[in-house]
Amino acid sequence: MQTDRSATHPPRSTAPGLLYARPGIVVTAERFTVGRTSWPVAEITQLRTARGPxxxxxxxxxxxxAALIASAGLLLGFTGGLQRLTAGAYLTLGAVGLLPLLLVLVGDRWRPPAYELWGRIRGTEELLFTSDDERQFGQVADALRQARERARHDGRTDPPGTGPWRPAR
Incomplete structure (x- = not known):
């Protein structure tokens, strides 16, 4: 039985400099392409990740x-209804007051915010890539960081062990 490796592993590089390739997304040592937009890797600085709205x-x-609960509380407060409530009713009001928090937690689990990759290109901060799939986002971000490292070290995969050269004083 043959398994689909693409579902569990990032693609293997067949071309030199190819770090990631999926439909619509290509990361090489020289260029980062998403859809029809492409950027030179050497010009991308200050990479950061964020979550979308x-x-x-x-x-x-x-x-x-929250607005309905607040208006019901105000209505009860102004009409004097809060003084006639039982302890069980107060517990129910407290539980209903937590409903917006529960909605936030369920909403973020059901439809989580997208993952975003931002970078500075020629002095302008741009959204480079966004995805709902955390695994794919991590693979693309790692490939772009690796491409930036290669560009920083002039294409060498291993930086020199001695560190940057400094003149003797």
């Missing part, structure tokens, strides 16, 4: 639920 539907659900 929360899902709009989840944000709206949390905001709407």
């Amino acid at each position: 929360h899902d709009r539907l989840a944000v709206r659900a949390v905001a709407g639920t």
Whole structure:
């Protein structure tokens, strides 16, 4: 029985300098290409990763639920209804008050924010890559970091062990 290695392992480099290749994403020692946009690796600086914004539907659900709970609390407070409530009713109100927090946790698990890879190119910060798949994102980010290391060391895979040269004083 033959297994599909592409599902569990990053692709092997067949061409020199090829670090990652999937449909629409190619990382070589010289270029980083996502879709129709391509950047020279040597010009990419200050790489950083981030998480994208929360899902709009989840944000709206949390905001709407919090607004309803706050308005119900204000209505009970102004009408004097809070004085007539039993201990069980207060516990229920407290549990309902935690509903927005529960919605945030469920929303982030159900539709998590995307992973984003940002970099500075010619002085401008740009979103280079975004993905919902954490594993794919990690592979692309690692390949781009490796390409930057190669570009920094002029294509050598192993930097010299002596460190940078400094003149004697």
